[in-house]
Each structure stands twice: as C-alpha cells, then as structure tokens.
Amino acid sequence: MKIKFDSQNNVIMPEFILATRSGKKLGALPACNVTFKNRLNSYSEVFFKVYKYNNGKKCNLWDKIIGLKLVYCPTWNMWYDIEVETEEQNDTVKNVTCKSLGVSELSQVILHNIQINTADDIARDKYVPTVLYDPQKKEGSLLHRITEKIPHYKIEHVDRTIANIQRTFDFNDISLYDAFLEIAEEIKCLFILDCRINSENKLERTISVYDLESYCLDCNARGEFIRECSE
Numbered sequence: 194m195k196i197k198f199d200s201q202n203n204v205i206m207p208e209f210i211l212a213t214r215s216g217k218k219l220g221a222l223p224a225c226n227v228t229f230k231n232r233l234n235s236y237s238e239v240f241f242k243v244y245k246y247n248n249g250k251k252c253n254l255w256d257k258i259i260g261l262k263l264v265y266c267p268t269w270n271m272w273y274d275i276e277v278e279t280e281e282q283n284d285t286v287k288n289v290t291c292k293s294l295g296v297s298e299l300s301q302v303i304l305h306n307i308q309i310n311t312a313d314d315i316a317r318d319k320y321v322p323t324v325l326y327d328p329q330k331k332e333g334s335l336l337h338r339i340t341e342k343i344p345h346y347k348i349e350h351v352d353r354t355i356a357n358i359q360r361t362f363d364f365n366d367i368s369l370y371d372a373f374l375e376i377a378e379e380i381k382c383l384f385i386l387d388c389r390i391n392s393e394n395k396l397e398r399t400i401s402v403y404d405l406e407s408y409c410l411d412c413n414a415r416g417e418f419i420r421e422c423s424e
Contacts, residue, residue, distance in 0.1 A: 328348075382405055
C-alpha cells in the first residue's frame, strides 16, 4: 500500500470502486472521511463514509452498497470484503468497513480433522510424508492438502528455503486463515494472501509464503543469524 501526495504534500485519496464478488465493477464510490490500516501479518482495513445525497443529488450506487459486495482500490490493486452500517442523522450515511479480501474469505473456511504427519495420518494406507510445499506430489504437500476447499486460490510462490520443512499439525474446527497463522508461527514464515486484477483483467486470488529467517547459501543453514552464518 503506497500513499501518494500532491505538489502541496497533501494525501491524494485513492479511488474506491464497488464490485460484485465475481469482480464485476459497478462504479466509483464517493468515499468521505477515509482512514486505513495496513498490516503484513494480519488483515488490512479501510474505513469510509458514503452520504446518500451530495448537493441534493442521490448517490447512484446507494442501494447497491450492502454487505457481500467487494470494494476494489485500483491505486493499490487491492480488493476488500465490506461490511455496511446505515446511520440515520441529519443526512443518511453508510459507514463502510473494508477488510482485505483474502483474510476475510479464508477466515470463513473451516477445517475439520485435518491430520498432518500425526500418528493417525501415518496410519493411513495412502500416507505420504508431508512437507510444506511440493507441487509435484500434492498428496505430500501441506499447502495443497489444506486448500482443497478453495480451488479459486492459486499457490503462487513458496520460498525454496522452507518448502521441504516437515512438521506435525492437527487442524480441527479452526479457520483456514488461523491454520496459516499456526503454520507461520511454527515454521517462522509469512503468508501473503493477494487478490488483484491479472493481465486478463480478471480478479485473481493467490497465496505466497516467505521465509522470515536467514539462510546460508554455502551450507544451507537456516536460523536467526545476521551477516555471518551461525554454523
């Protein structure tokens, strides 16, 4: 998220476009009182108001500004899921809360009894030792095993320094996003859920995983060292 300024060092407010969940754009929103929070290790949020009337003219998208819609910010190429509250004052106002789309969607996908490298998992006839990411052997790829419910998401990138790490996990009655956070804490990595317009002008959802530890190119050691390898 990059903030742009004009020649007078005033913040240039980004444009916000209302859209359907499929990515169809409905039109630009007359957003007022915009505030935003950007986080790498959690969801990003944007808050703004939309007034029903501006100079006596009704907002043409007023009736379409409801929950289950999306908001697209072309300035940042970011997509958001929205919640809307209608406020009755002198003027009718809608308070719109936008949460980064990837986090919002995957927080609603619940995992049930997913065993990864546990005793029960190993006891299966078709058990394959499971590492974080193996695109050639998906039955032994943790990311592929837990993302079967979201075929509209694509695994775009995983750092090679962590791809072959093997750990034990037991996911039951937790969201897929919370499972990502558990994996990130155990392996010391960062998940980036990116929703953007691709080269075909379509809404694309991707998952990338980055190593948060140092890695020695000479001996392949991985750890919390700086400049000089601890090995």
